[in-house]
Amino acid sequence: MTDPLANLLAALDLTDTEARTNEDIFIGPSQWMPQGRVFGGQVLAQSLVAAQRTIAEDRSVHSMHGYFLRPGNVEQPITFSVDRIHDGRSFSTRRTQAYQEGQPILSMIASFQDADDGFEHQTEMPDGIPDPETLPSAAEALGDLDHPVAKYWATQRPFDMRHVESPVFLSSDGPRVAHQAVWLKAVGTLPDDPNLHRAALAYMSDYSILEPIFRRHGLAWSTPGIKVASLDHAMWFHRFGRVDEWVLYVQESPTATGGRGLSQGRIYSRDGVLLASVAQEGMVRLRRE
Numbered sequence: 001m002t003d004p005l006a007n008l009l010a011a012l013d014l015t016d017t018e019a020r021t022n023e024d025i026f027i028g029p030s031q032w033m034p035q036g037r038v039f040g041g042q043v044l045a046q047s048l049v050a051a052q053r054t055i056a057e058d059r060s061v062h063s064m065h066g067y068f069l070r071p072g073n074v075e076q077p078i079t080f081s082v083d084r085i086h087d088g089r090s091f092s093t094r095r096t097q098a099y100q101e102g103q104p105i106l107s108m109i110a111s112f113q114d115a116d117d118g119f120e121h122q123t124e125m126p127d128g129i130p131d132p133e134t135l136p137s138a139a140e141a142l143g144d145l146d147h148p149v150a151k152y153w154a155t156q157r158p159f160d161m162r163h164v165e166s167p168v169f170l171s172s173d174g175p176r177v178a179h180q181a182v183w184l185k186a187v188g189t190l191p192d193d194p195n196l197h198r199a200a201l202a203y204m205s206d207y208s209i210l211e212p213i214f215r216r217h218g219l220a221w222s223t224p225g226i227k228v229a230s231l232d233h234a235m236w237f238h239r240f241g242r243v244d245e246w247v248l249y250v251q252e253s254p255t256a257t258g259g260r261g262l263s264q265g266r267i268y269s270r271d272g273v274l275l276a277s278v279a280q281e282g283m284v285r286l287r288r289e
Contacts (some may be wrong), residue, residue, distance in 0.1 A: 027075055
């Protein structure tokens with residue numbers, strides 16, 4: 001057993017190894033996962049950290065688009081190669097490629113912008129959402145289930161996750177709807193670095209984004225024969241918010257077809273500020289015996 005938050009911070013503390021013309025190289029560790037595959041949110045967050053290391057301090061990420069190319073191996077470190085594609089008067093663009101044993105596992109492009117004034121509006125946070133303190137944590141939902149995945153989800157994730165609807169860990173209860181909401185918060189206090197909070201927000205954005213597809217079809221993570229893999233992930237950072245305070249992740253799936261499902265999400269601070277928008281397509285298949 002390890003400290004989940006310390007483990008997250010260690011994963012995001014990349015090592016600078018090399019700087020070349022228009023290319024920078026970093027190395028990061030892989031977090032242990034019970035099924036041996038690197039968590040996609042980890043690689044997204046690390047790729048963002050690597051790109052941010054090459055950006056002027058007064059510019060912050062406003063969007064990132066990544067493709068998951070191969071499953072990562074938790075036994076191997078990850079090398080991140082950052083191409084400095086463009087630096088303009090207001091925007092900078094970076095391409096990060098994540099490698100293990102010479103093979104790319106993720107390709108991401110991110111854009112960064114100077115702070116600027118402009119028009120302001122946002123979609124409002126849904127009404128009637130219960131407070132996170134009134135909802136069961138993952139540890140409470142999974143109880144004393146003696147399974148390595150359940151134990152990891154219950155005690156070793158760096159974020160406390162509380163489903164507004166009943167969670168889909170073991171079963172999919174209630175109506176078959178293609179939407180849900182989840183409260184999330186880091187299990188401890190993070191340093192004040194805004195870029196670290198943005199990277200951690202990218203990390204947690206991959207947790208439950210495909211679950212609305214499960215709900216729509218009455219599936220759970222424990223459903224026999226289910227196979228799930230993230231294919232691509234896009235994220236837009238609108239406003240800053242701390243991830244060691246409660247955020248609400250509102251999610252819906254507009255479509256599923258061809259063994260793939262699309263999910264979209266909006267992340268709000270507890271007081272209703274829209275922090276980020278997310279879209280992910282994933283492979284969701286059910287092999288029936």
